[in-house]
Amino acid sequence: MKTTKYAVLGGMGGGAGEELSTPRGPLRGGFPEFYGMSPTRLLPRLAAAAAFLAFAAQAAPVRTERVEAELHAEKAAAVAGKPATVGLRLKHDEHWHTYWKNPGDSGLPTKIKWTLPEGWTAGAFQWPHPERLPFGPLVNYGYSGETMLLAELTPPANAKPGPVTITGDADWLVCSDVCIPEKASLRLEFAVAEGDPAPRSGETARFAKARASVPARTEGWKAESTMAGGLLTVRFVPPEGAVAPGKAFFFPDRESFIEPAAPQSLTRDGGGFRLAVKLAQPELKDIGTVAGVIVTEGAWPDLPGRKAVEIAAPLVASFPAPAAALPVPDAPAPAGSGGSLAAALAFAFLGGILLNLMPCVFPVLGIKVMGFVKHAHGDSRALWMQGVVFSAGVLVSFLVLAGLLLALRAGGAQLGWGFQLQSPAFVTLLAALFFLMALNLFGVFEWGGFAQSMTSNVSAQGRYADAFLAGVLATLVATPCTAPFMGAAVGFTLAQPAAISLAVFAMLGVGMALPVLALSLFPGALKRLPRPGPWMETFKQVMAFPLFATVVWLAWVLGAQAGNDAVMMLLAGLLLLALAAWIYGRWAHSESLLRFVFAGAIAAAGLWLAWPHGALAPGTAQASVPRAGEVPWQAWSPEKLAELRAAGTPVFVDFTAAWCVTCQVNKRVALNREEVVKAFADRGVVPLKADWTNHDPRITAALAELGRNALPVYAFYAPGAAQPKLLPEVLTASIVVDELSRLPAPKQAAVPATPKN
Amino acid sequence: MKTVRLVCAAAIAAAFVPAAFANAPAGSAAPAFTLTDLAGKAVKLADFKGKTVVLEWHNFGCPFVQKHYRSGNMQALQKKYGGEVVWLAVNSTNAGHQDYMKPEALTKTLTDFGAAPAKYLMDEPGAVGLAYGAKTTPHMYVIDGTGKVVYNGAIDDNRSANPADVKGAKNYVAVALEDMKAGKPVSTPSTTPYGCTIKYK
Numbered sequence: 001m002k003t004t005k006y007a008v009l010g011g012m013g014g015g016a017g018e019e020l021s022t023p024r025g026p027l028r029g030g031f032p033e034f035y036g037m038s039p040t041r042l043l044p045r046l047a048a049a050a051a052f053l054a055f056a057a058q059a060a061p062v063r064t065e066r067v068e069a070e071l072h073a074e075k076a077a078a079v080a081g082k083p084a085t086v087g088l089r090l091k092h093d094e095h096w097h098t099y100w101k102n103p104g105d106s107g108l109p110t111k112i113k114w115t116l117p118e119g120w121t122a123g124a125f126q127w128p129h130p131e132r133l134p135f136g137p138l139v140n141y142g143y144s145g146e147t148m149l150l151a152e153l154t155p156p157a158n159a160k161p162g163p164v165t166i167t168g169d170a171d172w173l174v175c176s177d178v179c180i181p182e183k184a185s186l187r188l189e190f191a192v193a194e195g196d197p198a199p200r201s202g203e204t205a206r207f208a209k210a211r212a213s214v215p216a217r218t219e220g221w222k223a224e225s226t227m228a229g230g231l232l233t234v235r236f237v238p239p240e241g242a243v244a245p246g247k248a249f250f251f252p253d254r255e256s257f258i259e260p261a262a263p264q265s266l267t268r269d270g271g272g273f274r275l276a277v278k279l280a281q282p283e284l285k286d287i288g289t290v291a292g293v294i295v296t297e298g299a300w301p302d303l304p305g306r307k308a309v310e311i312a313a314p315l316v317a318s319f320p321a322p323a324a325a326l327p328v329p330d331a332p333a334p335a336g337s338g339g340s341l342a343a344a345l346a347f348a349f350l351g352g353i354l355l356n357l358m359p360c361v362f363p364v365l366g367i368k369v370m371g372f373v374k375h376a377h378g379d380s381r382a383l384w385m386q387g388v389v390f391s392a393g394v395l396v397s398f399l400v401l402a403g404l405l406l407a408l409r410a411g412g413a414q415l416g417w418g419f420q421l422q423s424p425a426f427v428t429l430l431a432a433l434f435f436l437m438a439l440n441l442f443g444v445f446e447w448g449g450f451a452q453s454m455t456s457n458v459s460a461q462g463r464y465a466d467a468f469l470a471g472v473l474a475t476l477v478a479t480p481c482t483a484p485f486m487g488a489a490v491g492f493t494l495a496q497p498a499a500i501s502l503a504v505f506a507m508l509g510v511g512m513a514l515p516v517l518a519l520s521l522f523p524g525a526l527k528r529l530p531r532p533g534p535w536m537e538t539f540k541q542v543m544a545f546p547l548f549a550t551v552v553w554l555a556w557v558l559g560a561q562a563g564n565d566a567v568m569m570l571l572a573g574l575l576l577l578a579l580a581a582w583i584y585g586r587w588a589h590s591e592s593l594l595r596f597v598f599a600g601a602i603a604a605a606g607l608w609l610a611w612p613h614g615a616l617a618p619g620t621a622q623a624s625v626p627r628a629g630e631v632p633w634q635a636w637s638p639e640k641l642a643e644l645r646a647a648g649t650p651v652f653v654d655f656t657a658a659w660c661v662t663c664q665v666n667k668r669v670a671l672n673r674e675e676v677v678k679a680f681a682d683r684g685v686v687p688l689k690a691d692w693t694n695h696d697p698r699i700t701a702a703l704a705e706l707g708r709n710a711l712p713v714y715a716f717y718a719p720g721a722a723q724p725k726l727l728p729e730v731l732t733a734s735i736v737v738d739e740l741s742r743l744p745a746p747k748q749a750a751v752p753a754t755p756k757n
Numbered sequence: 758m759k760t761v762r763l764v765c766a767a768a769i770a771a772a773f774v775p776a777a778f779a780n781a782p783a784g785s786a787a788p789a790f791t792l793t794d795l796a797g798k799a800v801k802l803a804d805f806k807g808k809t810v811v812l813e814w815h816n817f818g819c820p821f822v823q824k825h826y827r828s829g830n831m832q833a834l835q836k837k838y839g840g841e842v843v844w845l846a847v848n849s850t851n852a853g854h855q856d857y858m859k860p861e862a863l864t865k866t867l868t869d870f871g872a873a874p875a876k877y878l879m880d881e882p883g884a885v886g887l888a889y890g891a892k893t894t895p896h897m898y899v900i901d902g903t904g905k906v907v908y909n910g911a912i913d914d915n916r917s918a919n920p921a922d923v924k925g926a927k928n929y930v931a932v933a934l935e936d937m938k939a940g941k942p943v944s945t946p947s948t949t950p951y952g953c954t955i956k957y958k
Contacts, residue, residue: 105892105893105954106892106893106950106951106952106953106954106955107954108916108917108918108951135954136954136955136956136957136958137887137957138892138954138955138957140954173918175953175954177854177855177956178818178819178855178856178953179819179820179821179918179953179954180820181820181917181918181919255949256947256948256949280780
């Protein structure tokens with residue numbers, strides 16, 4: 001890596017030209033690699049010069065350090081007075097890119113200065129539509145691979161037939177994770193012809209392709225925009241019968257106008273669509289028309305082969321209320337996962353019911369149900385009131401959590417469902433809370449907190465408060481356990497307008513609250529259980545064990561997030577909490593203030609000790625050495641994935657996190673199986689692991705591209721396939737093996753799927 | 758008992774707030790920070806209350822930063838205004854990136870270039886850069902004595918990496934500082950920064 005650095009910095013001296021002849025002497029010691037032209041720079045330039053002489057009859061590609069550049073003419077000659085199309089072709093080295101006219105968060109647009117024969121004029125670049133180029137928390141707009149910027153050159157009406165030389169001095173900024181300003185003087189031997197010049201083989205197709213990537217200018221489209229609450233919303237109405245684009249992105253012409261990295265939400269609005277995106281500067285006043293490009297995933301139906309449309313949307317105060325604000329599925333949704341609102345609601349409901357069986361929710365519910373047993377033989381009205389209040393607790397906390405998530409995402413944060421468990425502080429607090437609850441169940445101390453509802457006869461009001469809190473708690477711990485069906489629903493819903501998202505989350509809450517609510521409404525079922533008695537104390541104590549098990553799991557999550565030391569501090573902190581709880585319980589009947597002082601001080605010390613100090617860097621937690629019989633995962637990164645796909649290597653990506661229980665189950669039952677490991681090796685499939693245990697915006701963005709926002713997600717990229725295939729959340733070994741066995745058996749020995757690290 | 762619940766709830770709510778890419782547009786309060794300088798000493802923004810502070814996002818590996826140092830432009834500004842304002846260079850390059858330089862290497866290179874920021878601050882985790890919404894190197898901020906951001910954007914109006922382009926460019930930071938000296942509001946409070954992407958983690 002270090003040697004490239006020097007070559008890159010050398011590129012500054014060479015690529016940007018020799019005019020950088022500012023003071024050298026005293027600086028040499030500090031930065032020797034700035035100066036002088038390294039052989040790696042000199043040779044390509046000499047080669048380019050030689051090539052230039054050899055092919056002077058036409059144009060010759062010029063090779064800079066990271067780019068191959070060449071001028072092309074569509075036809076062999078121009079006609080006097082008529083525009084002729086030429087193109088600046090840029091072929092980037094792998095992982096390198098240049099920029100669109102609005103480069104996004106950073107970068108510079110490519111420029112060209114034409115030197116033309118007398119009387120000729122040159123038009124501006126016709127920019128192909130850009131792609132989003134994420135870099136850490138930033139997103140740039142530009143081009144990778146090969147692109148061609150078109151321009152029209154027009155000879156004067158009185159131009160005489162004969163050869164002419166066109167020169168274009170182009171400069172561009174080419175970046176990967178470092179940037180190099182490069183330039184090239186490009187020459188095109190061109191001509192003015194009398195008759196209509198013949199098309200040139202090879203160039204016709206090249207120019208047709210380039211034209212198709214230039215955003216279409218359309219007549220029949222209507223567009224308008226509005227700015228409110230820090231959001232820009234662009235409403236566009238294609239002519240009749242437009243099919244919903246799977247995904248659409250708005251790229252504004254103007255820089256520093258929107259946040260390039262913010263997610264954009266697409267909704268259907270009558271016959272048209274709305275795209276909402278976060279503004280970079282809400283106070284911009286000097287805008288009358290929002291101009292830019294809308295790029296979709298597939299072609300527009302009335303514009304065959306065109307993915308991008310140019311729009312100019314006049315700014316209006318507000319839009320009319322939408323005729324029918326229907327969501328647009330954030331494709332590609334896998335079959336059966338539900339792209340419509342009704343299906344999303346149904347799946348959310350089912351997913352909510354299933355949440356009750358998840359290991360992180362079960363202890364909380366067990367305690368709750370036990371509370372019902374106590375009351376089941378008494379006042380049925382009080383019982384169902386408890387059920388209703390519990391349900392309200394679940395519902396309200398689902399809505400609050402979803403609202404918070406939506407608000408934070410609107411604020412530009414790249415977050416997903418279960419995000420609170422990405423915070424080591426939250427994991428620590430949850431562990432401390434569960435630990436105290438378990439001690440309470442053991443009878444170490446009595447404390448009118450969450451756990452009291454099932455043990456004591458407090459006032460009705462207190463019971464309701466506890467039922468509500470039990471609902472809140474159940475929801476908080478349920479979110480990381482994405483039940484089957486929920487992945488698609490949550491991914492779908494987060495791309496929708498707030499009202500629809502909230503409806504889906506509310507449905508999730510209804511599903512989750514339903515079993516408990518049903519029990520409270522039909523106490524007959526509960527009456528079959530034994531009457532309250534000493535068995536309840538036993539049951540209560542037994543329920544402490546699943547809680548301790550949850551603490552063990554949370555400690556493990558924390559270990560993956562913040563390392564071994566954090567676990568140690570957590571356990572030491574829990575020890576102090578136990579001491580505090582014991583003091584509080586042992587002298588429960590003491591009137592002395594000392595009891596509170598000691599218990600409080602020790603508990604505070606425990607929390608202080610356990611409090612985590614920052615998470616590990618994303619990626620550090622996943623560098624583990626594979627053991628025999630395990631899938632040899634390599635660390636995922638967008639670059640790594642692109643590199644493997646470009647090489648035609650099949651890739652299997654496991655989007656996972658330590659706090660995702662379904663992920664851990666799948667890992668054991670479906671992935672780390674002999675036949676799966678063998679299938680990976682036999683078919684030459686490279687397994688990549690994207691670990692979302694800690695907040696990582698790159699993974700959030702990658703999930704959003706797959707239409708997901710919750711774990712687990714398994715994406716299989718077959719060679720040559722445009723889109724990955726998403727495998728079910730509930731994975732079995734045979735699903736994976738079946739999927740992999742569809743690949744043709746490799747001709748030679750399988751590509752060894754061994755990790756690099 | 759109620760208080761216990763409230764404290765619990767507040768603590769849980771606090772834990773929800775993640776590190777996110779924020780912004781410090783002109784007119785907003787400058788986010789507070791504490792960073793360490795090259796000698797490992799803690800430096801707080803609050804230390805400079807009452808003084809004008811210039812923040813310069815920096816990375817010697819970036820050609821755009823090199824442009825302003827090889828032309829002597831940035832050093833000249835640092836020296837010219839060093840008496841009246843506190844010039845803080847901030848480096849948010851992550852330690853795993855090839856552009857990352859250790860404090861010792863930075864100290865030497867700064868000396869070799871004759872650079873004169875009041876302090877050079879290491880923001881290795883990138884938290885301060887993210888809080889300010891710093892996007893490029895260089896990305897410049899001017900903060901007035903009351904702690905308000907009065908300029909946010911590019912160093913000048915010639916968006917190139919060529920040191921020869923410094924001449925003739927309109928230097929937005931110099932303009933802002935002169936406006937402030939004259940007791941006027943900053944005439945161009947925000948521009949689009951240009952340069953290399955900051956190498957955040």
